[in-house]
Amino acid sequence: xxxxxxxxxxxxxxxxxxxxxxxxxxxxxxxxxxxxxxxxxxxxxxxxxxxxxxxxxxxxxxxxxxxxxxxxxxxxxxxxxxxxxxxxxxxxxxxxxxxxxxxxxxxxxxxxxxxxxxxxxxxxxxxxxxxxxxxxxxxxxxxxxxxxxxxxxxxxxxxxxxxxxxxxxxxxxxxxxxxxxxxxxxxxxxxxxxxxxxxxxxxxxxxxxxxxxxxxxxxxxxxxxxxxxxxxxxx
Amino acid sequence: xxxxxxxxxxxxxxxxxxxxxxxxxxxxxxxxxxxxxxxxxxxxxxxxxxxxxxxxxxxxxxxxxxxxxxxxxxxxxxxxxxxxxxxxxxxxxxxxxxxxxxxxxxxxxxxxxxxxxxxxxxxxxxxxxxxxxxxxxxxxxxxxxxxxxxxxxxxxxxxxxxxxxxxxxxxxxxxxxxxxxxxxxxxxxxxxxxxxxxxxxxxxxxxxxxxxxxxxxxxxxxxxxxxxxxxxxxxxxxxxxxxxxxxxxxxxxxxxxxxxxxxxxxxxxxxxxxxxxxxxxxxxxxxxxxxxxxxxxxxxxxxxxxxxxxxxxxx
Numbered sequence: 323x324x325x326x327x328x329x330x331x332x333x334x335x336x337x338x339x340x341x342x343x344x345x346x347x348x349x350x351x352x353x354x355x356x357x358x359x360x361x362x363x364x365x366x367x368x369x370x371x372x373x374x375x376x377x378x379x380x381x382x383x384x385x386x387x388x389x390x391x392x393x394x395x396x397x398x399x400x401x402x403x404x405x406x407x408x409x410x411x412x413x414x415x416x417x418x419x420x421x422x423x424x425x426x427x428x429x430x431x432x433x434x435x436x437x438x439x440x441x442x443x444x445x446x447x448x449x450x451x452x453x454x455x456x457x458x459x460x461x462x463x464x465x466x467x468x469x470x471x472x473x474x475x476x477x478x479x480x481x482x483x484x485x486x487x488x489x490x491x492x493x494x495x496x497x498x499x500x501x502x503x504x505x506x507x508x509x510x511x512x513x514x515x516x517x518x519x520x521x522x523x524x525x526x527x528x529x530x531x532x533x534x535x536x537x538x539x540x541x542x543x544x545x546x547x548x549x550x551x552x553x554x555x556x557x
Numbered sequence: 558x559x560x561x562x563x564x565x566x567x568x569x570x571x572x573x574x575x576x577x578x579x580x581x582x583x584x585x586x587x588x589x590x591x592x593x594x595x596x597x598x599x600x601x602x603x604x605x606x607x608x609x610x611x612x613x614x615x616x617x618x619x620x621x622x623x624x625x626x627x628x629x630x631x632x633x634x635x636x637x638x639x640x641x642x643x644x645x646x647x648x649x650x651x652x653x654x655x656x657x658x659x660x661x662x663x664x665x666x667x668x669x670x671x672x673x674x675x676x677x678x679x680x681x682x683x684x685x686x687x688x689x690x691x692x693x694x695x696x697x698x699x700x701x702x703x704x705x706x707x708x709x710x711x712x713x714x715x716x717x718x719x720x721x722x723x724x725x726x727x728x729x730x731x732x733x734x735x736x737x738x739x740x741x742x743x744x745x746x747x748x749x750x751x752x753x754x755x756x757x758x759x760x761x762x763x764x765x766x767x768x769x770x771x772x773x774x775x776x777x778x779x780x781x782x783x784x785x786x787x788x789x790x791x792x793x794x795x796x797x798x799x800x801x802x803x804x805x806x807x808x809x810x811x812x813x814x815x816x817x818x819x820x821x822x823x824x825x826x827x828x829x830x831x832x833x834x835x836x837x838x839x840x841x842x843x844x845x846x847x848x849x850x851x852x853x854x855x856x857x858x859x860x861x862x863x864x865x866x867x868x869x870x871x872x
Contacts, residue, residue, distance in 0.1 A: 372850050392853035401854050408847040411781075412869030422855040469855065 323348045323504065324369075324400075324473055329378035331361075331368055338364045340527040342378070346473065351495050351505045351517060353535060355542045356524035357549075362508045363405065365524065366475045369506070370402045371395045382473075396422065399472030405481060405508075407462040410449045415461055418449045422469035433467045436497065438490050456484025463494060474498055476507040480514070488513045515539040525549075558639070564590065564597045566639045570666035573696035573727055576635065586630035591616050593643050604628060605659070615646030615676075620661075624654035624684070632659060637666035638673045641702070647677040653687040653717075663693040670731070671702035681711035681719065683745070688718040694725075701729030701757060709737045713745040715771065723751040726871045730759035730788075737764070743771035743800075749778045752871045755788030755818070764793040769803035769833065780809045780822075783867045787817035795825040798833025807837035812844055812867060 329342035339361050346352055356362045367373040369380065371392040379388045382398055390398070401422065410418065419430070434441035437460040447453065449461060459479065463486065466474050479491050486494075488511060495517060498505040507514060515521070521538035523531040525546065531538050558566070567590060568578050581590050581598050587605040590598040594615050601607045604626025609618035622628060638645050653659060667673050683689050697703050705725075713719050719739060730753060739747045749765050761784070767776035778794045796805035811820040820842075826835040844863050852862035 370854055372854075391859075392850055393856060393858050396854050396856040404847075404851065408845070408851040410848060410866065410869050412872035413865065421852065421857065465855065 323383060325381040326369070327379045327381065329368065329380070330376045331364055331373055332376045333364075333373075337527060339368065342524075342529060344522055344529065344532075346504050346506065348472070348504055349499055349502045350519040351499050351507065353515060353518040353521045353539075354506065354508045354524060355510060355521055355538060357546055360524045361527055362524055363477055366402060366477050366506070366508060369473075369475060370400055396471075400475070401466050401469050401471040401473070402475040403459075403462045403466045403477065403479060405477040406455075407458050409451055409453070409458065413449050414445070415447050415449055415464075416445045419461065419465045419468045421465070422471070429468065433464050436467065436490065436494055437461075437463050438486060439464075454484055455482050456486070460486055467494065467497070470501065471503065473504045473506065476505065476509075478508050480509055480511050492517055510539075510542065512539065560595070560597060563592045563595065563639060567592050567597065567635060567637050567666065570637055570639065570668040570696060571635050571664040573668075574664040574666060574694040575662070576633065576664045580633040581635065584630065587628070587632040588634070589618060589620075590635040591645075591647070592637055592639050593645050602628070602630075604657070605632060607632075612646065612648075614644045615648065617648040619650045619652070621652040622654060622657040622659045622687075622689075625656045627658040628660070631662045634661055634663040635666070636663065636675065636677070637668075638670060638675065639668070641669055641671040642673060644674045645676070647675075647679075649677065649679045651679060651681045651689065651691075653683050653689045655684040656686045657684065658688040660690040661692070663691065665693060665695045665705070667703040668696065668698045668728075669700075670698055671700050673703045674706070675703065676706045677708070679707070679709040681709060683711065683713040683717035683719050685714045686716045687714070690720040690722070692722045692724070695727070697725065697728035697731060699728055701731040701759060703729075703731035704734075705731065706734045707736075711737075711739045711747070713739060713741045713747055715742050716744045717742075718746045720748045721750065723753075724871075726752060726754040729757060730755050730761055732760045733762065735763045735765070738766045738768070739776065740768045741771050741774035741776060741803075743773060745771055745774045747776045749776075751779070752781045753783070753790075754867075754871055755782065755784045755790055756786055758787045759789070761788065761790040761792075763791070764795075766795045766797075767805060768797045768799060769805050770799045772800045772802060774800060774803045776805045778807045778809075780811075781870050782811040782820065783871060784811060784813045784815065784818040784820045786815040788815060788820075789818070790820045791823070792821070793823045793825070794837070795827070796835050796837075798826070798828040798830060798835045800830055801832035803830070803833045805833075805835045807839070809837075809839040809841075810870065811841040812870065813842060814844065814863065
């Protein structure tokens with residue numbers, strides 16, 4: 323359904339991603355693993371279109387979307403929940419979460435249950451600095467769930483204080499899968515790894531390892547931490 | 558145009574600022590309604606004294622909330638010029654006596670202005686433990702032929718509160734020169750908030766000053782400007798921390814979208830007491846990229862996303 327073919331991404335003339343090849347099939351959960359600075363978030367931003375591709379192509383449902391705008395990609399069914407979502411003055415939670423799709427109050431209630439917030443307490447609040455970091459992240463998850471997008475990218479949904487609990491995140495990922503959609507999650511959490519179908523490990527700008535989630539996750543745990551320490555000169 | 562026609566025309570224009578006809582005669586609240594230099598309506602209620610006299614080119618008004626009174630309904634103040642030309646000078650004094658509370662909503666309407674000057678000089682005195690909110694909402698026509706010059710000087714006594722909110726987002730700004738100076742005594746609190754949408758060759762100049770002269774006094778200055786087309790905008794914000802444990806904060810955002818628009822923000826924070834604490838944040842320039850991209854990732858076009866961000870910022 324979604325293919326990344328020989329993707330190269332540069333920032334300020336420095337190569338950040340090199341020859342990335344990935345494919346994502348509908349109704350599955352994927353994880354992206356890698357050390358800090360490996361390029362995981364850049365990859366997520368490349369798929370949604372925040373970051374441009376220098377070489378290579380992105381194919382969605384047999385259509386080349388490499389040069390498509392963010393809006394075109396969103397309309398084609400791709401969206402993202404950022405690690406640190408933007409805040410908006412004067413925009414209510416209700417306006418924000420209904421931007422991309424559903425308006426049904428039944429859906430709102432169901433989705434708020436999934437993100438562990440009481441919709442009555444939040445629906446009329448503003449998506450601004452008055453929300454804590456954790457609350458804002460949960461509202462972001464609600465917004466992408468309300469879109470019912472075909473492909474949802476989650477950039478470290480479990481990071482930060484007051485983040486959504488792991489069982490809630492697991493529930494959300496399984497919900498997306500049950501809808502026949504694709505969830506791509508950037509995380510190292512082992513409990514999430516347990517429900518992921520397929521994983522990619524990014525190292526040194528490219529895909530170092532790919533395969534079953536637990537295999538890649540164990541490889542990362544056993545090899546990459548050691549490797550990190552070596553690079554930093556720690557025995 | 559007779560007085561009734563003037564009244565109806567001004568109220569109709571003020572509807573764009575959220576006013577309704579019953580606010581000026583049917584709802585039992587205090588009000589004053591002025592077209593150019595004609596006082597078309599005036600009402601005091603228990604605890605509120607509204608006195609005004611007509612001058613050659615405007616009016617002089619004194620509005621007083623008596624000691625201990627807490628007005629349940631807002632007092633509506635409606636100033637405007639019906640017609641293309643004219644000068645309106647408003648010389649006003651607001652006095653909130655000790656332990657009183659009131660909210661004022663000022664509806665300023667210049668719907669067909671081509672060459673209009675509206676100059677308003679206000680002296681505000683907030684008594685001990687008194688609280689006043691003042692919302693000024695403008696409706697200007699599409700020609701930009703109005704020059705608005707509001708000057709306010711306020712003294713906020715011990716434990717008093719003054720919240721001042723200025724909004725000009727409907728129609729052309731024309732020329733706007735704001736100067737507010739608030740002087741705070743012990744434990745007094747003040748908020749200044751202005752939201753302005755500039756179009757074509759509008760000129761916006763704002764100077765907002767808070768002097769935190771009292772111990773534990775607190776003040777915030779918040780400005781939001783959207784400068785489109787060839788708008789020129791300057792926002793000067795100044796907070797002076799002159800007393801122990803006073804706290805102040807400046808928060809200014811100016812968003813620009815127009816090849817010829819020019820915006821500047823000059824925040825000044827100055828401490829003359831080593832126990833004072835002042836902070837500031839300012840951002841000027843294009844619409845925040847992260848906000849824009851996030852909304853586009855929900856399916857909005859760049860223009861739709863920009864519109865939503867600006868409307869939210871100025872709401």
